[in-house]
Amino acid sequence: MFDSMRETRRHLGSAALLAVQAALAGLACAFALQSALDSFARLNTGSIREAGSIGVVRVSDVEDGADAAVLRADLSAIRLPGVQDTVVSDAVPFGGRAHRYGVCTSESAMAYSMNSGTTDVAGCDRIPVATASSGLLAMLGAGIVLGRDATEDDMAEGVPVVLISEALAARLFGTESAVGRHLYFGPGSSRVIVGVFASVAGPAPGGNERDSQWALLPGLPMGASRYYLVKWRSEVDRSSLDRIGDALQRPYRIVSPAGVETLAGYRDAYVKADRFATTVLAVMTAVVLGVLMAGVSGVVGAWLDQRRHSIGVRRTxxxxxxVIFAEIMFEVSVFTTLGTLLGAFSLQWVGSPQDGITGSPWFSISSAVVLVMAACLTALVPRALRIAREPPLTLLKPL
Incomplete structure (x- = not known):
């Protein structure tokens, strides 16, 4: 073994190349696997179980907007037979049209954010915020996990309260309780967090773990464009959606045909845009992994070819x-294992291919180590056995 290590010192350049190749393969493999996992997780964003029984109609008023009386009349008009609940909101999950606000957890953080001109400071974030009448969370299946839900009094009296998702609460406050804390939307403008709801896909999805980080303001949306959500007792058919659209027809109002759909339809349209890209990414990942494994195999073979003469001398x-076989396995395993581990673990410092890793990177890291080492051993074992069995004079001849 010591003779083998002395020989290895004569080929440190090749040994370093072997370790670097293994490290690059480990990093690229882990990065490609994490990219594919993130993209497939994006296709599984649909966490709203009864999306097929929720009808959505988007309307736009030609004028500036409707007053509260008109909105309440609309909610009454669409409470048709078979309807369980109705909600009006300025954004819906998978709609991608939510207003984004810069928020902070303290007044000092808000002041610092305003002075620096960015929300990328401690205690601040930029999040999607939806304004909706009572009942939206229950309709989406997002139960209250801490605190309470918004009430009709909150909307009628204009109480400055807000509800946030469990994922957003964890991001902003960590392990501390969010209920009772203030969320600042501007200098001197804050709302009290009265409840934390279970995380569901929000109105401005981005295809990562932040999809479920959003806030809800209880109230009636007064903008020119809004969504009416209708929860039915069973799956919604097209005729039911058309009836809802007809009930919402008013002078100087546009009911967008593309906006008359079930919530499941909104989700599928959002996912469809990424399905092809995700499939292509998966194929490219497989190709990249194949090329990397071939590269590792080639470097291992080149290392053994350089060692043929010295191995022939020792056999003579x-x-x-x-003994030769054991030494070859030891030499290559040391350099490839160290390189692979270093490269794969570098994924944590290189960063995620998307905004926020969907899950823990450890699966990608461990899988990358296994794949690269398997490629090394697949290339190494047969060649090492062949070299160990070849006659010494054959090993001394140049290739």
């Missing part, structure tokens, strides 16, 4: 084939 001097 009486070294047994089993």
């Amino acid at each position: 001097l009486g070294a047994r084939g089993s």
Whole structure:
């Protein structure tokens, strides 16, 4: 073994190349796997179980907007037979049209954010915020996990309260309780967090773990464009959606045909745009992994070819084939293992291919280590056995 290490010192350049190749393969493999996992997780964003029984109609008023009386009349008009609940909101999950606000957890953080001109400071973030009448969370299946839900009094009296998702609460406050804390939307403008709801896909999805980080303001949306959500007792058919659209027809109002759909339809349209890209990414990942594994195999083969002459000399001097085989396995395994581990673990510092890793990177890291080492051993073992069995004079001849 010591003779082998002395020989290895004569080929440190090749040994370093072997370790670097293994490190690059480990990093690229882990990065490609994490990219594919993130994209497939994006296709599984649909966490709203009864999306097929929720009808959505988007309307736009030609004028500036409707007053509260008109909105309440609309909610009454669409409470048709078979309807369980109705909600009006300025954004819906998978709609991608939510207003984004810069928020902070303290007044000092808000002041610092305003002075620096960015929300990328401690205690601040930029999040999607939806304004909706009572009942939206229950309709989406997002139960209250801490605190309470918004009430009709909150909307009628204009109480400055807000509800946030469990994922957003964890991001902003960590392990501390969010209920009772203030969320600042501007200098001197804050709302009290009265409840934390279970995380569901929000109105401005981005295809990562931040999809479920959003806030809800209880109230009636007064903008020119809004969504009416209708929860039915069973799956919604097209005729039911058309009836809702007809009930919402008013002078100087546009009911967008593309906006008359079930919530499941909104989700599928959002996912469809990424399905092809995700499939292509998966194929490219497989190709990249194949090329990387071939590259590792080639470097291992080149290392053994450089060692043929010195191995032949040692065999001529009486070294047994089993000893040669063990030394070859030890040499290559040391450099490839160190390189692979270093490269794969570098994924944590290089960063995620998307905004926020969907899950823990450890699966990608461990899988990358296994794949690269499997490629190394697949290339190494047969060649090492062949070299250990070849006659010494054959090893001394140039290739």
